[in-house]
Amino acid sequence: MFPLWSRLGVRARVTVMFGLGALLLSVMMGGLSYFTTRHFLLDERQSASLHQAYVNASLVRSSLHSGDTHLDQLLASLDAGAGSVSVLYVHNTPFSSPLAATGDIPAGLRALVQSGTPATQTFVLGGPRIAVGVPIPSVHAVYFEVFDVSDLGHTLRVLALALIAAGAITTILGAAVGRSASGRSLRPLTGVSRAAVAIAGGRLDTRLPAVAGDPDLAGLTTSFNLMVDQLQERIEREARFTSDVSHELRSPLTTLSASLDVLEAHSDELSARAQRALVLLGADLRRFQRMVGDLLEISRSDTGSADVSLEEVEAGELVRQSVAASARSLPNDVVAPAVLVDQAVAGTWLTVDKRRFERIMANLLENAALYGGGATEVRAEIGPPLLDGSTSLRVSVEDHGPGLAPAERDKVFERFYRGDAAGRRGAGIGTGLGLALVAEHVRLNGGTVWVDETEGGGARFVIEFPVADEADWW
Ligand SMILES: Nc1ncnc2c1ncn2[C@@H]1O[C@H](COP(=O)(O)OP(=O)(O)OP(=O)(O)O)[C@@H](O)[C@H]1O
Ligand SMILES: [Mg+2]
Numbered sequence: 096m097f098p099l100w101s102r103l104g105v106r107a108r109v110t111v112m113f114g115l116g117a118l119l120l121s122v123m124m125g126g127l128s129y130f131t132t133r134h135f136l137l138d139e140r141q142s143a144s145l146h147q148a149y150v151n152a153s154l155v156r157s158s159l160h161s162g163d164t165h166l167d168q169l170l171a172s173l174d175a176g177a178g179s180v181s182v183l184y185v186h187n188t189p190f191s192s193p194l195a196a197t198g199d200i201p202a203g204l205r206a207l208v209q210s211g212t213p214a215t216q217t218f219v220l221g222g223p224r225i226a227v228g229v230p231i232p233s234v235h236a237v238y239f240e241v242f243d244v245s246d247l248g249h250t251l252r253v254l255a256l257a258l259i260a261a262g263a264i265t266t267i268l269g270a271a272v273g274r275s276a277s278g279r280s281l282r283p284l285t286g287v288s289r290a291a292v293a294i295a296g297g298r299l300d301t302r303l304p305a306v307a308g309d310p311d312l313a314g315l316t317t318s319f320n321l322m323v324d325q326l327q328e329r330i331e332r333e334a335r336f337t338s339d340v341s342h343e344l345r346s347p348l349t350t351l352s353a354s355l356d357v358l359e360a361h362s363d364e365l366s367a368r369a370q371r372a373l374v375l376l377g378a379d380l381r382r383f384q385r386m387v388g389d390l391l392e393i394s395r396s397d398t399g400s401a402d403v404s405l406e407e408v409e410a411g412e413l414v415r416q417s418v419a420a421s422a423r424s425l426p427n428d429v430v431a432p433a434v435l436v437d438q439a440v441a442g443t444w445l446t447v448d449k450r451r452f453e454r455i456m457a458n459l460l461e462n463a464a465l466y467g468g469g470a471t472e473v474r475a476e477i478g479p480p481l482l483d484g485s486t487s488l489r490v491s492v493e494d495h496g497p498g499l500a501p502a503e504r505d506k507v508f509e510r511f512y513r514g515d516a517a518g519r520r521g522a523g524i525g526t527g528l529g530l531a532l533v534a535e536h537v538r539l540n541g542g543t544v545w546v547d548e549t550e551g552g553g554a555r556f557v558i559e560f561p562v563a564d565e566a567d568w569w
Contacts, residue, residue: 105277109273109277110277111273112273113274114266114267114269116269117265117268117269118262118265121266122262125259128254128258129251129254136251137217137247140225140244140247141215144215144227144242147240147242148227148240149229151173151238152229152231152238155170155183155231155236159234159236160233166190167191170183170190170192171192178242179240179243180193180239180240180241181239182199182200182238182240182241184205184209184237184239185234185235186236199241200226201216201226204216204239207228208239209230209237211230211232212230214227215228220241222244222248223247223248224242224244225242225244226241227240227242283312283316286304287315287319290303290323299323299326303316303319304316334398335394335398337394338391338398338400340390341387341388344387348383351380352380352381355373355376355377358373359373385526390528392532396539401539403451403540404450405446405447405540406446408444408449409444410562411441413445413447413452414473415434415436417453418432419431420453420456421460421461424461425461425464426464429464430469432469432471433471433473434472434475435473437475437476439477440477443562444562445560445562447540451539451540452536454532454533455533455558456492458530458533459492459556460473460492462530463492463493466496466514466554467498467554468495468496471493472493473493474489474490474491475488477562478559481559485561486562487562488559489558490558490559490560491557493555495549495553497552498552499514504545507530507546508531508533510531513525513527533556533558543558544556
């Protein structure tokens with residue numbers, strides 16, 4: 096019972112509690128009504144029987160006094176209810192109506208009445224019966240009358256059935272009231288849960304609407320909104336901090352870079368040791384500059400100040416141009432990938448920020464060159480319809496490198512995540528921001544990105560964008 100109870104939701108528990116409460120109440124009320132009615136009906140019938148038995152007993156006494164000897168006929172002529180039995184003992188000789196009914200008198204009652212005490216007894220003999228015994232000492236007789244009260248049993252059975260039916264209906268109604276009341280009181284929680292999901296999904300400006308007139312809910316709403324206010328403030332403060340730091344670092348880095356250019360221009364005047372130091376300094380400074388640039392870009396999107404300039408572009412052309420531009424900045428020994436634009440893509444238009452799309456392709460191609468021996472192909476094709484039914488364009492970048500283990504495939508999009516150095520060319524060079532930036536650029540363009548593997552086990556990065564419906568912009 097208890098493990099099952101703890102598995103039930105709040106709504107189900109309240110429903111069960113209301114149902115049980117209603118059942119308990121109906122059992123109590125029903126029991127009380129049944130026993131009170133039963134007591135009352137029996138009482139009433141008993142006093143009626145008593146009255147009639149005394150009337151009949153006095154008739155018998157008068158007849159005996161007047162010397163009537165046809166006692167069986169006398170008993171048959173008495174006024175008794177249907178099914179009732181009259182028994183008379185005169186000097187222990189029994190007379191009865193109907194005949195041979197003397198056995199209907201309980202022995203205990205007979206003994207008691209024969210000792211001179213009038214008495215009544217309720218008992219069951221093929222149905223409920225009330226027996227009344229009246230001594231008539233003046234003629235050495237005792238008179239008994241047994242009343243059939245089966246109709247009372249029937250009435251009580253009907254009453255019990257009616258009470259059980261009423262109890263069942265009350266229980267069902269109680270459970271229904273519990274279900275509807277719990278549903279109504281839990282409704283605000285659905286709002287809270289929806290708001291929490293929205294906040295977790297990044298919509299930090301989500302708030303619960305103010306509730307007027309309900310102090311319990313107003314308290315919940317106020318504290319929830321206060322919590323989100325503080326959370327939002329904290330997240331924005333941290334994002335601003337990263338943005339400010341990156342910004343502040345840019346000017347000294349520019350100065351350093353300019354000074355380095357001067358030194359590099361005069362490197363032949365330096366000693367061989369100093370030249371080696373200059374080369375190392377140059378590599379690290381450029382890496383640092385790139386990291387600061389990436390951080391600034393990421394923090395801009397965190398603070399919501401990223402500028403997204405969308406334009407309508409032909410998908411195939413966009414992919415070809417971006418790959419060509421990115422390939423130019425790759426080392427000379429890296430072979431440019433084949434660009435395969437599916438026929439169905441021809442004439443497909445995308446609404447994207449071109450600069451961001453180019454950065455996405457550049458980062459993916461650079462990674463393929465560093466960790467996968469160079470991208471082998473970039474493919475653009477129409478993907479399966481998106482959840483909202485719109486068409487999607489998929490662009491995938493494949494390489495023949497070692498690929499990514501399934502456990503690593505989500506992590507690579509985290510900030511500063513750098514994969515396992517073992518067996519990877521170029522490991523240790525990057526800062527781990529490249530794919531995090533790819534994810535941000537894709538998100539700002541309304542798309543999604545993921546990585547899986549090619550047939551040969553290499554990495555395949557896939558980006559998916561909704562396609563602008565032609566009717567929307569022509
Ligand atoms: N094509 C690939 N094949 C195998 N591993 C990859 C591939 N692309 C990325 N990775 C792994 O994912 C990690 C994260 O990549 P990401 O581009 O975010 O960072 P990075 O290349 O290390 O640094 P950055 O790009 O910021 O200079 C890499 O360190 C690498 O281990
Ligand atoms: Mg990278």
